[in-house]
Amino acid sequence: MGLLERARNILTTSLSDLLAKAESPQRMLAAHILELTRIEHQGRRSLLDVIKEEKRLQQKLAEIAEAEALWQDRAEMALEKERDDLAKGALLRKRELARQAAELSREIDNLRQVKDDLKNTLRSITERMEAARRERARLLGDETRERLRRLEEAAAEKTGEAVLDELEAWATLEAEDTTERILELEKDEIEAELKNLKKRLLSKKETK
DSSP states (O other), X not given: OOHHHHHHHHHHSOHHHHHHHOSSHHHHHHHHXXXXXXXXXXXXXXXXXXXXXXXXXXXXXHHHHHHHHHHHHHHHHHHHTTOHHHHHHHHXXXXXXXXXXXXXXXXXXXXXXXXXXXXHHHHHHHXXXXXXXXXXXXXXXXXXXXXXXXXXXXXXXXXXXXXXXXXXXXXXXXXXXXXXOOOOOOHHHHHHHHHHHHHHHHHHHHHX
């Protein structure tokens, strides 16, 4: 079970319903707070990983945009030297980069959705944890409350990684090596782009 699904399952039942069903409200609250703490720790680490991956893909997308502009310039230079064959090759490479950019943009959009879901879930987890602690404070004395707080924090740090399943929410979002994906363009598409490029270059010369 993924982190987000696990958190949603816990938050589905209200705290009052959990207390009403518990044989020992104090024991239930202690276990509930510990589970919430574990999820919160894992969620924050996961959120950081998503943010890092998003930044990495954004940097890669910017690099592809620069490469697209470079191949556009090369196509224009080839046409100026009347080398249509080289111009076609440059435009083909530009199309391949555009395909990679589109794939990266979709991955970034997916990561942003995961990031938003994680932030919302963490906010809900924090609110539930605060409510559970307020209820526990009402039931426990100061000394017992402080001892339990230290125990739950220590347990969360020690076992948080082991008790949580591998995240499933973005397992399919790992970046693939898109440089090996070559888009087979139809010949007429390249010819049309080449023709348009020639028109733009001719228009530039006429306006000089």
